Structures are given as C-alpha cells and as structure tokens.
Amino acid sequence: MSKATRISELTAAVLNAEDPDDLLDLLADTAFDILAPDSLLVLLPLDDSTWVCELVRGRFAQELLGTSVSHASGSSKAARLPFVLDYDSPDDLKKLTLNDLTHALAGEQFGGGEVADSTVEACPIDAGAARRGLLIAARLTKEGSDAPLAFTETESVSAASLATLFSFALNGATGRSAIEDDLNNERNRIARDLHDLAIQELFGVGMQLETVMAQASRFPEYSDEGPVATSLKDSVAGIERSIAEIRGIVQSLRNETIEVTLSQRLRHECGLAIAGLGFVPSLQLNAPITEIDAIEGELKEDVVAVVKECLANVARHAHASAVSVNITLFKEGVDTVIQVNVSDNGRGIDPSITRRSGLANMGSRARRHLGWVDFYNLDPGTMVSWRATVGAS
Numbered sequence: 001m002s003k004a005t006r007i008s009e010l011t012a013a014v015l016n017a018e019d020p021d022d023l024l025d026l027l028a029d030t031a032f033d034i035l036a037p038d039s040l041l042v043l044l045p046l047d048d049s050t051w052v053c054e055l056v057r058g059r060f061a062q063e064l065l066g067t068s069v070s071h072a073s074g075s076s077k078a079a080r081l082p083f084v085l086d087y088d089s090p091d092d093l094k095k096l097t098l099n100d101l102t103h104a105l106a107g108e109q110f111g112g113g114e115v116a117d118s119t120v121e122a123c124p125i126d127a128g129a130a131r132r133g134l135l136i137a138a139r140l141t142k143e144g145s146d147a148p149l150a151f152t153e154t155e156s157v158s159a160a161s162l163a164t165l166f167s168f169a170l171n172g173a174t175g176r177s178a179i180e181d182d183l184n185n186e187r188n189r190i191a192r193d194l195h196d197l198a199i200q201e202l203f204g205v206g207m208q209l210e211t212v213m214a215q216a217s218r219f220p221e222y223s224d225e226g227p228v229a230t231s232l233k234d235s236v237a238g239i240e241r242s243i244a245e246i247r248g249i250v251q252s253l254r255n256e257t258i259e260v261t262l263s264q265r266l267r268h269e270c271g272l273a274i275a276g277l278g279f280v281p282s283l284q285l286n287a288p289i290t291e292i293d294a295i296e297g298e299l300k301e302d303v304v305a306v307v308k309e310c311l312a313n314v315a316r317h318a319h320a321s322a323v324s325v326n327i328t329l330f331k332e333g334v335d336t337v338i339q340v341n342v343s344d345n346g347r348g349i350d351p352s353i354t355r356r357s358g359l360a361n362m363g364s365r366a367r368r369h370l371g372w373v374d375f376y377n378l379d380p381g382t383m384v385s386w387r388a389t390v391g392a393s
Contacts, residue, residue: 006030007161011280014168023169024055031162032057035121035155037137039064039098042166043085045131051085053105059140060102067105081105084122085132093122098138117141119148121156123163124284126263127170132289135163157322157345160282167283168271171264191250199246206239261293265304269311270325276315277323287329295338299388302365303327303340306373306386309362310342313384318346320381329390336390337371343383362386 010030014023024042032040041064042055050070069081081104084092098118118138125133137159139148151159213232216222223229260268263285270283285292295303307325314323323344330337362373362384369388376383 006034007158007165007279010162010165011274014165024166027162027166027169028055028057031135031137031159034158034162035137035151037121038118038140039136039138041101041136041138042125042133043069043136044125044133044170045085045127048131051081051133064102064105069104085134093124096120096122096136098136098140101136101138117148119150121151121159123159125163125170126167126267126283126285126289133166133170135159135166154322157282157324160284160324161280161322164270164280164283167267168280171267194246195250199243202239202243202246206236206243209236209239261289262295262300262303263289263292265300266307266325266327269304269308273308273311273315276312277320279321281311282322282324284324284326286326291329292327292338295390299338299369299390302369302388303338306340306362306365306384307342310340310384314342314344314346318344318348318382320344320346332389335392337387338390339385339387341383341385343378343381345378345381347380348377348382 010027013026028040028042037058039059039061040055040057041053043051044054046052046068050068052068053064053066056065081096081100084096097120101120118140120139121137123135125135127133137151139151141148209232213229213236216228216232217224266283266285270281274280311323311325314320323342326339326341326343328339328341330339359373359375366373366386366388369390370392371386371388373384373386376385
C-alpha cells in the first residue's frame, strides 16, 4: 500500500474517530512506519508554558516518554526548545537536533555521537487554544556510515500531512462540533433569507406605494393632507420601519454566530478540502497562533477565501498528490505582512486557459490590502503566493 493511500485511510479514520487516545496512538504508529525514523516523538502542550513528550516510538522511548520541558527550564539548550515551540519558524525547526531534544527533555544526551549527528524532520501541530506541539522524526548515524540518511522531499511532505492529521485529531477534525456548524449555518441561512428575500420584497412594495402617491397627485380630489394620502404615507413609513427592524435582526443573527478564529477557519477549510483532493493537505502556521488569530474583519475573510480558492483549484485542475498551505507573518519596515503560499506537485497552470476568474479574484483581494499575488511554476507543480498588509484596509 502506498504512503498516499495510507495517509488517505488515516484521514478517514480521523474524520470518523470516536476515541481520541486510540487515534493518537494509531497516528504515531503509522507516522513511525511511513517516515521510517530511528525515533519519533510527539510533544504536546500541558499548559501555556510546559510541553510533554506524550508519544514516542523507536529509540529512546523509555527514556523520553513522559518527560517535559518548560519556559522555566534552566539550561540554554532547554530554554531554546520552548522558543521553537512558541514560534516554530521554518528556520528554527530546521536547526532542531535530537541532541537539543534529549538535553531539553531529559537533561542528558543519549546514544553518544549517533544523536549528535542526527537528521531531524520537525513539523508543528496545532493543539488548539493557541497552543503548539511538534511531530519530530529523527534518524541517527548508522554503523559504517558517515552521516544519517536525510529525509527526502516526499517524506517531508508526508510528515507535514501527518502533523496536520494530529492537529485535526486534537481539535475534533475541523475545530468545531457538528452541532456548532449546524447552528451557525442555520443562523446564516435565516439572515441571508431575511436580507435577500424579505427586505427586497418590502422595498418593492414601498416603491409601488410611492408610485401610487405620485400618480394620485394628478387627480383634483386627491389632497396631500387627506385621508388617502395620510394612509399611504403611514404605510410607506411602516415599511421603512419594518426594513430597519429586519436589518437589526439580520445584524443580530450575524453577531450571534459562533466566533471562529482565523487558525480554526483555515483548519476547517483544509478539512473540507479533503473530499475534493482525496488526501489531507498540509497546513503550516509559521507564526504564533495568537498573532494569526488577532487578524479580523475583511482581511481575515480574504485570507480564508484565498486558501479556499487555491485548494479548490488544486482539486479541479492540478491532478496533484500533495498540497501545502503555509501562512507566515513578518515585518516589512513598519508594516506587518501576512503571506499565504499554497503549493502543489501537480501538472501546473495550463497556458491555454486564459479565463481565470479565481486568480483575478485573489489579485483583487490582495490589492485592497496593499498586497499582491503571484504564481510560480515548480518542478513539478505550482505555487500561489498571496500577501497583504495587516491593518491596511
């Protein structure tokens, strides 16, 4: 069975799971089998400042299982790991070694030179409530070899997909319960129907009454102060009050919908995209979740819409077997910029297709936040890079 097929089956297991503990064990076992490391660790947050090694497979399982690290840890090596867990930038993750981990978690190095020469693949796990964890696969130097076997690009993509599945498992697959989704959808439907149907109907009746008043003024017996005119004016005023009241109800319904953060929305979209893609997309948030979730309003909606559009394009046109969604926040002068990169390993953008309304929409969404969008051919595949200035709209 191929790795892609096994990850697809895992995805189905995550979406239909009832026991989260059994599911996490299944994910750890499968990740160990697919990535073929010497050691596989899953670090999850205990609270805002402490992380526990909850799952270990392979070498050093007995020594590392249940160990923890916190911001209060004394040594510089131990303190570096919480920093990586808080910020998990790609550069910091690439610098992480198994030596760092064993020192931070257990206060000592295991395995001598093997650990010092380890190759590590580390992917962030969204553990909910603005907390991060890590999926860590490590390979050690084999006897008779000068260096440990490096992880291939395909294995790195698999690791990111597996970390996303851990995130889904820890957050109820999409971060919201079915009941909350149903309630939110029903409120949105009612608000939409009131706005699009009831208000428009009242507008039409009001315009008809105003037309009747204008036509009636041509008759001599019609008086602006008479009973007919007064009744018509009262009817128009009543319609205007009804429209105002319905607008208030619509606003109330929309305000009462369950508040979902940007990271939850992105995780939700990745979960929904599985059906069209046939596999789980990788989602990497390369910034503290609190900073990402601080993005609200129109920019928040545009980021979600861009990710949704990109995933839909991959499902429809790319014939890909892997897709990665990367969200990054960084400073550019005095501005804070959010960048969305969505890359796949499919067949690329067909140059014969000239009508690309989806791509035009992304450009429009970027420009209203003083940003831009670009497209790059990969070998194989495509990357869409979209960026916007936070607070520019």
